Amino acid sequence: MKIATWNVNSLKVRLPQVLQWLADNPVDVLCLQETKTVDEKFPLAELEAAGYQVAFSGQKTYNGVAILSRHPITDVVKNNPLYADEQQRIIAGTIEGVRIICAYVPNGQSLDSDKYIYKLSWLKGLHKWLEQEQKQYPQLALLGDYNIAPEDRDVHDPAAWVGQVLVSEPERAAFVRLQEMGFTDAFRKFEQPPKLYSWWDYRQMGFRLNRGLRIDHILLSAPLAARCSACVIDKVPRKWEQPSDHTPVVATID
DNA sequence: ATGGCCTCGGTTCGAGGA
Numbered sequence: 093m094k095i096a097t098w099n100v101n102s103l104k105v106r107l108p109q110v111l112q113w114l115a116d117n118p119v120d121v122l123c124l125q126e127t128k129t130v131d132e133k134f135p136l137a138e139l140e141a142a143g144y145q146v147a148f149s150g151q152k153t154y155n156g157v158a159i160l161s162r163h164p165i166t167d168v169v170k171n172n173p174l175y176a177d178e179q180q181r182i183i184a185g186t187i188e189g190v191r192i193i194c195a196y197v198p199n200g201q202s203l204d205s206d207k208y209i210y211k212l213s214w215l216k217g218l219h220k221w222l223e224q225e226q227k228q229y230p231q232l233a234l235l236g237d238y239n240i241a242p243e244d245r246d247v248h249d250p251a252a253w254v255g256q257v258l259v260s261e262p263e264r265a266a267f268v269r270l271q272e273m274g275f276t277d278a279f280r281k282f283e284q285p286p287k288l289y290s291w292w293d294y295r296q297m298g299f300r301l302n303r304g305l306r307i308d309h310i311l312l313s314a315p316l317a318a319r320c321s322a323c324v325i326d327k328v329p330r331k332w333e334q335p336s337d338h339t340p341v342v343a344t345i346d
Numbered sequence: 347a348t349g350g351c352c353t354c355g356g357t358t359c360g361a362g363g364a
Binding site: 101102104105126128152153154199200201207239256257258291293294295296298305307334336337338 | 349350351352353354355361362363364
């Protein structure tokens, strides 16, 4: 089974690209972030016509997450039950015996921002919840936009990013904490080409100059990591007309 | 160059993203 994650930066704008990508890559599961649409306006019919069942949780203007699946989705949970949050950033469901958690981690804006405090406390709440979840669901996958570049090799120009959000030590420590809990970064389980990223700034020809960050990740519990035979970043949709600034990450589970 | 670009809401600009 193939599971994937993609921050689409507005599903309303990106629906044609999502449908095209699914036609080219009929993955079993696709987790979406930044759908930016209220549930009443979610493009359910179009995605169902493409062969997918969908669980979604949106809000006006910002955030919003969804899970698309070729198989039934059961036990859907919206948001972290241990962390009160107005913002719609988490949706979970069980598919083919695998617990899928789709997450849109807060950006944090800057190190001196209230949004950075929120990001760190949000991640703490995530840790707490996952400790419970991994007991209940040994086959657990956490996919999404983490807004954390785990290491300097995940940053096009580490020196230029020093002191900025997405690479700060507390954020990276929160990512390491997930690894200490037993989760494996699927991408790093395999040998990968250097300078491969999942996000590029729209400005200053960021993509053409490969000025990117690897901030979208698939983390797998130990039993799932043992079943994972590949993990790739698909840069193709980033080259299309009117792209998202993120591109999909795909893992293969045997 | 405390910017550039994209999306949204809602009007022609500000907020937020990363």
